[in-house]
Amino acid sequence: MHFNNRFRWGLVASLLAGLLACTNNDIDPNAGTSGATPSKGSADFSRYVAIGNSLTAGYADGGLYRESQLNSYPNILAGQFKTVGGGDFIQPLFSEAQANGSGYIKLVQVPDTANPATLLSAIKQVAPGAIRETNSQGNALFTKFSGTNQNLGVPGIKMADLLTIGYGSPAGNPYFERLLPDVDSARSTTYFQYVSNNLAGATFFSCWLGNNDALSYATTGGVTPLTASALFSTNYTAMMNKLTEGGRKGVVIGVPNVTITPYFRTITLSTINRVIKLLSPATPDLPALAIQASDAPQGARASTPTDLFLLSMILNQTELTKFGRTDVGTKVGRYAIDLTNPLPTQYVLDAGEVATLNTRVAEFNTILKTQADAKGLAYVDPNTFLSQIASANGLSQNGITYSSAFLVGGVFSMDGIHLTPAGYALVSNEIIKSINAKYGSTIPQVNPASYHRVLLQQ
Known part of the structure; x- marks a missing residue:
């Protein structure tokens, strides 16, 4: 995915103003908290496991790569959980030698707005760095990750896919296939079974599933069908029953209103x-x-x-x-x-499809919230936070205003849907707020200003 040279400037020129300000700031990552001594409350964060899709994996800029994984919201949360007794958090990172991962869009220079020619190469697609082969459909298969894993995020997975046999086969989802052993018995493993296999000793979980059941419909202009609410409910109930076995505590995040993202508003x-x-x-x-x-x-x-x-x-x-x-x-x-x-x-x-989408997302979120309440879990409504980001004034923190604007808003990455490191930090804080309110903990928040907005690479 890349921009045609003839009209890159027409799309991004007005959006790149102020980009030089989008760098890290060395600010106390615990700034903005109440100052209370960190405590775990009634929860146990000693072994945390994250369940979800691309947002959980740390997908950004149209790909999954080492830098994006290190800035995933589960990794940010795990760092804060350490202040209240949390243990190490193991992710299926791409190696440093294969840091480009699946490939991603990156900004390689800040363009000179006085010289439009410099904009023609401002946005480029990085060559994939971790592909071992292609499958029979011509899709890339990534270098395998093996061993213990606590970030179970799989880009592209839907609630409808949780019990699908063969989802991790070479003909299935390559991000899930990467996590499974290269033997025929493993290829029949469902995502539900994979989660079950990785819950041993887990004391706390986060679950952010359901986004793709809406997103795939939206990003194809209504071509890909929405997941039926009945199937969504059946699969989610099974997942919640598994995750809360033995009284395990956790946090559930709802489905965002995807149409507020730059992908639909730019x-x-x-x-x-x-x-x-x-x-x-x-x-x-x-x-x-x-x-x-x-x-x-x-x-x-x-x-x-x-x-x-x-x-x-x-x-x-x-x-x-x-x-x-x-x-x-x-x-x-x-x-x-x-x-x-x-x-x-x-x-x-179209407007009719937007209405259909919004109705189904509301149904999905009712299912999620009802399950969370019934299981005594913390619940995060991402649309409360995202509506503020998308408002005319945006969200201001520590002298920085975050908005839903493409590239310069600081929240959404260069694919227009997934988050920047600062965006993932903002989401992490919303999750921490919900956990603290539900379990009486005082986990400190992070300062989003300590995280990149648009990632500039030379």
Whole structure:
């Protein structure tokens, strides 16, 4: 995934202002806490295990790599748990020799806004650094990790996948396949069984599952079906029963409203018009786009401000070069301009799909919260925090304002969905607040200013 040179500047020029401020600050990581002596309350943090998906694994910038893993929220939490008797926390890190992991998007220089030519190479895709082979589908398989593991986060996993046999096979999820022994018996291991196998001696857990059951629908413009609430509930109930065996305590995190992320909020009609003018300066501004829409009687209509254009439309090298052409799409009328040749649904989450998504996410979160309450667990509603991040004023802490703006907001990484190290630190604090409130502990928070926002690499 990378930007086409012709229109990188059209997308990122206005978004890179102030980037030089996005570096680490040496501030006490326990700043902002109440100052109380750390105590564990009624919980036991001596062996912590994290269950979840990409956010749990530390996925960022479109990939999973060593630096992102080290800044995962479970690793941040484990560091704070040590102040109240927590033990070491083992993650399935990529080695230093394979630190690039699956490959990721990185910013290699701060562009000179007075010289647009420097922007053309500002964002690049790092070559994967830990691929051992490709499977029969042509997908990368990563170098294996073996041994004890306490961060069980698997990028891409859904609640619907927890009991799927073969999910860790070479034809399944490569991030899960990486964690399993390379023998046929292991390849039939379900994620539920993998979690069960790694709970020995665990005294506390976090569980952040369910995001991808909504996200995959949203990022494909409604093409990938949402997980049925009944299946979601059945699998989650099984997981909660396992995690709370013997009275084990933990924290559950709800499903975020994914449409507040830059992936859905960066590309507007104004942005599209600016980029098109870079390609064809004489092109007049389009008042709307012709889009495929689930809520249109004829399957297509003019776009409105409540329809969300996806960041993938810009990340695709050639998509915007098709606008107005008659030899692409349906080839009946001008592409993305005439209703007879609309922009395909995979590039837009229309208003009807947004409503469907929001309804299902609410159902998912009711299931999660009900289970957490029934089991006596701490619960975090991420949307309370994320709504503040997405508000007009953002969230200000220690002189820094965090927002949901792409690149410069400091919270979301360069894939527009996953978090920066500072974003993971902010989430960690929300989790710590919930744990302290539920179990009477006084675990200190971290200072997000001590963590990178946009990661600049030379």
